[in-house]
Each structure stands twice: as structure tokens, then as C-alpha cells.
């Protein structure tokens with residue numbers, strides 16, 4: 001029998017990066033030396049003390065359901081972190097821990113967006129936001145960014161209206177590596193507040209930052225829901241743990257969705273995450289960020305020598321977003337076939353991403369060096385065939 005899928009699902013696109021990663025796997029199976037710069041996860045191991053805490057929790061039999069919002073002493077620790085590091089005065093009743101930051105975003109979309117309502121994104125944006133909005137029945141409204149990848153605040157002011165349901169801000173930004181200035185974030189949040197619109201501040205890359213400093217708008221504005229997670233900062237992508245911080249009314253209502261979907265995040269993972277927020281783990285994070293910064297410098301040094309490309313220096317995250325000015329999907333496929341380097345086509349991130357590609361520097365310096373050498377040769381040889 002042929003299934004008749006819901007219109008919400010029919011409307012949902014598969015990941016635009018899938019085609020490239022499937023092609024890459026095929027080439028690898030044929031024995032090709034493919035360098036993957038497509039990945040969105042740190043290439044480091046989870047710090048050992050975090051693992052030990054989770055192992056101990058398992059040994060102690062901490063293997064049952066927990067409170068739906070997550071264990072109290074993890075939520076307590078998150079509020080301390082938010083107070084100390086982000087200037088957000090909050091309490092444990094305002095936290096939901098979730099299976100990854102992604103699920104926190106999913107809860108927000110499901111809980112706040114009604115059929116046909118608009119949610120605003122800054123173009124280009126992370127691939128999952130538009131699909132989550134559509135899965136909730138909503139419509140995506142794009143607001144442009146300027147040539148430095150910063151939101152166009154004046155344009156935002158013109159586009160936003162009382163019917164806009166929410167605005168998603170992501171700084172440091174995936175895919176551009178841009179860190180938005182405090183003034184820009186404040187302006188967007190203030191304009192949203194005047195229209196009674198919630199701002200979702202996705203701060204998953206807050207610690208992976210090289211220039212400027214991170215600003216959490218929830219420290220000054222109550223129309224903000226903060227989303228964060230453990231995947232990027234602590235190399236814990238596979239553990240699946242994130243959280244959101246919002247007022248109690250939002251938290252109580254979104255918790256209902258969590259109760260009836262996943263029940264709670266995995267019990268022993270929560271114990272590991274609690275350990276991640278202790279001072280003992282800071283040196284591990286510093287070391288990882290220092291390595292990312294060295295790689296970022298290497299990437300920029302090499303990219304600046306390739307005359308066919310231009311690239312704003314990433315100020316945070318572990319992505320560079322060079323402009324090449326040709327069809328990004330064709331370009332990425334050809335690059336993979338000819339140079340065996342896997343990148344992500346810019347069009348996956350929105351209309352403004354077209355003509356760009358995203359390259360992750362979650363790979364060793366040696367492999368990054370080799371990949372950029374291959375990219376340089378590839379561009380010399382084939383770029384003319386695109387024009």
C-alpha cells in the first residue's frame with residue numbers, strides 16, 4: 001500500500017547535504033582518498049571526566065526515566081552557568097533539557113507556531129531551521145544579511161510585523177562564522193519586543209569564538225528564548241543533550257510536548273552533562289578552541305592566496321563560507337569528483353548562500369592543508385568551465 005504522507009511531511013526537504021555525503025561515501029568505497037570538510041561536529045573526543053561521570057551513573061544504576069525537564073541538579077547547574085557566563089538571571093523552573101539543542105528548537109517551533117504563521121530567519125541560516133518551521137505548519141520569511149554576513153537591521157524593521165511568530169538568531173553563525181555585534185542583536189531583539197515577537201537565540205557555538213565576545217540577549221530582554229547544547233563545546237554530538245531557557249509559562253507548556261514525545265533526555269547522559277559544566281572541564285574547551293583558531297588562521301592564509309575565492313574571516317564556529325560565484329551544487333559535486341574534497345553547497349543554507357560553499361575546519365591541520373591545495377589546483381583547472 002502506498003502511504004499518504006501528511007502535507008507537513010511532503011513539504012519537508014531532505015538535507016541538501018545528503019547528496020554530497022552519499023557521493024563521498026561511494027568514492028571512499030571505491031578506495032578514493034576523500035577529505036571531508038562537510039562535517040558539522042568537532043573532531044575531538046569528549047573530555048575523559050565527562051565520560052567517567054556517565055560511566056559511574058550507569059554503574060550506579062541511574063538507568064530509568066528522569067523528570068521530563070531533566071534532573072534537578074543539572075538544571076540547577078545550567079542556571080548557574082547562565083547567570084555567571086551569560087548574565088541571565090534565571091532558575092531551574094525555566095529550563096528544559098532536551099535530546100540535543102535541535103530538539104529544543106523543534107519543541108519551540110511545535111509549541112509556538114500555528115498553521116500558516118510566519119517565522120523569520122536571517123539568510124543564510126542553518127539547514128534545519130526552515131524544515132522545522134515547515135514541519136510545525138509555519139512559513140519561512142527570510143531577512144537578508146549584508147556582505148559581511150550581518151543581519152540588515154533596517155530591512156528587518158520593514159519586514160517584521162505583529163503576525164511574525166518568532167525570529168531565530170544564531171551567533172556565532174552556522175554557516176558563515178559571523179559573530180553578530182551586541183548592537184545588532186539588541187536592535188533585532190528590541191524591534192521584535194515592540195511587535196510582541198519572541199527571539200530564539202541559538203547559542204550552540206558561543207564558546208567557539210575567536211574575535212569579539214558573545215552576547216546573550218536574554219540577559220536584557222524577556223522576549224528571548226535561549227537555546228544551547230553540549231554537542232559543539234564539549235565534543236558531545238552523539239550524546240544528544242541540549243537545553244532551552246525561557247519564562248516558566250513557555251517551559252511548562254513546551255514540557256508537555258517533551259512528555260508525550262521523548263519523555264526525557266537519556267538519564268546517564270544528563271550526569272555526564274552536569275560534569276561538563278564544572279570548572280574542571282574548562283581547560284579541555286580552551287585547548288579545543290585554540291586548535292580551532294590555529295586551523296581558522298591556516299584556512300584563511302590559504303584561502304587568501306586563491307584568487308578565484310573571497311572569504312570573510314570566520315569570527316566564531318568552525319566553518320568558513322567562501323564565495324566562488326558559480327552554481328554551488330554543481331561546483332560541490334565537481335569538486336568532490338575531481339579533487340575528492342567534500343564541501344557543503346551554499347544553497348543548502350538559503351538563497352544568499354548560493355555562489356558560496358561551506359567548509360568545516362573540524363579536521364586535522366594536515367588534512368585541511370591538503371584539501372586547500374587540492375581546491376586551489378581544482379579551481380585553476382575547472383573554474384572556466386562554469387562560466
Ligand SMILES: Cc1ncc(COP(=O)(O)O)c(C=O)c1O
Nearest residue numbers: 040100101102126174229231242
Ligand atoms: C546552528 C545550530 N544549532 C543547533 C544545532 C544542533 O545541535 P545539537 O547537536 O545540540 O542538536 C546545530 C548542529 O549542527 C547547529 O549548527
